[in-house]
Amino acid sequence: MCRLMGYVSPTETTLSEISGPNFEQFAALSSVHNDGWGIAAINGDHPTTVVLEPTPAIDSPKFLDSAKTLKSDGALLHFRWATAGLEVVEENTHPFSYKELSFIHNGGIMPKESLDPFIDVDLFGELRGDTDSERYFYLLLSRVRTAGLIDGVLEGVRQIRENCTFSSLNAMLLTPKYYLVISEHNNAKIPGDFPPDYYELAYRADERGVLVASSGWDQHDWKELPNHRLLVINRESLDLEIVEI
Secondary structure, eight states: OEEEEEEEEEEEEOHHHHHGGGHHHHHHGGGTSOSOEEEEEOOTTSOOEEEEESSOGGGOHHHHHHHHHOOEEEEEEEEEOOOTTSOOSGGGOSOEEETTEEEEEESOEESGGGGGGGSOGGGGGGOOSOOHHHHHHHHHHHHHHHHOHHHHHHHHHHHHHHHOEESBOEEEEEOSSEEEEEEOBOGGGOOTTOOTTTTOEEEEEETTEEEEEESSSOOTTOEEEOTTEEEEEETTTOOEEEEEO
16 A cells, blocks of 8 residues: 655646645655655656655655655656565566556455456566556556547546456656546555545635645545545646545
């Protein structure tokens, strides 16, 4: 299981700046979700910047520096808590990127090979690790190729929901034009002693931009993104739309 955060903004900013003084609370979640961290920043039409380490973010000077200094008008942040049996190595560390699209996921799809029949054959050569999350990403890309970004993502999530066993498909995708947030989870599969809101995602939209994140820290006055929904944010206008999955 993992923790997710992402934002889009009308101006260049950092994860720390747009999150405000409570960012340290979110960073502290990496003391449990401590199997690696990663950031993907897509600033307009510039190439994607990806920074990651298979180490706890809370103990990483590189993470602290990146969160405070990596400026962009859009970025994703991921804290990994590895699924049992999957190695804690750089190749399995989120975000995953393909061309201009970056992706992070919180949850498990079991077994990971159940995703394989739905992935375009040529995309298997792009896999850098052996996680279910990366396969999930390439399944979505397979549908996006034929249906377009938003319809392809919806089609891909529905395909997994109908054909695979999963705990959560919560995910974020960032492109130069859109920021998409998937809220699709099974609360009966919340791990261990975590609270009932463990899989919930919430968002804050104001003059600073749109910030979306997993639960577990102070999100006072944020809006919950309901389960079985896709949040679509146009990066040019920052308009929001919530679509049923």
